[in-house]
Amino acid sequence: MIKIIAVISIFAKRISNKVEFYITDNGPGIPNEEYERIFGTFYQVEKIFYRADLRELGLGLAIVKRLIKRTGGEIRVESKFRARCNFYFLRFLPSETYSV
Numbered sequence: 001m002i003k004i005i006a007v008i009s010i011f012a013k014r015i016s017n018k019v020e021f022y023i024t025d026n027g028p029g030i031p032n033e034e035y036e037r038i039f040g041t042f043y044q045v046e047k048i049f050y051r052a053d054l055r056e057l058g059l060g061l062a063i064v065k066r067l068i069k070r071t072g073g074e075i076r077v078e079s080k081f082r083a084r085c086n087f088y089f090l091r092f093l094p095s096e097t098y099s100v
Contacts (some may be wrong), residue, residue: 017095023087030079038077041063064089 011022030038037043043065044058068075075089 009056014093015090017093018090019093021091025085027085029075029081029083029085031081032079035077035079039075083086 007026008034008054009024012019013022014097039061040058042058043062065075068091073089073091075087077087079085
């Protein structure tokens with residue numbers, strides 16, 4: 001039996017008054033044509049890439065996008081289909097955090 005180990009990496013870097021977060025995994029990736037739809041409520045990428053015994057609702061990325069947008073941030077995805085997935089999001093820092 002082959003055991004697949006999921007690897008998720010999280011990085012952050014400060015850019016002026018923002019922090020850019022970069023989250024990557026070694027999952028099956030997302031086809032380019034799915035990029036905009038993955039942030040929709042109850043949307044799931046083709047189930048053939050995922051285990052049938054997992055019960056997913058398709059809410060996670062929709063919630064994340066709304067939280068980031070409400071705080072003035074941005075989110076985007078880049079993926080190499082069948083190889084990995086990368087999410088980037090910007091988060092603005094409160095003014096007192098970066099004042100000189």
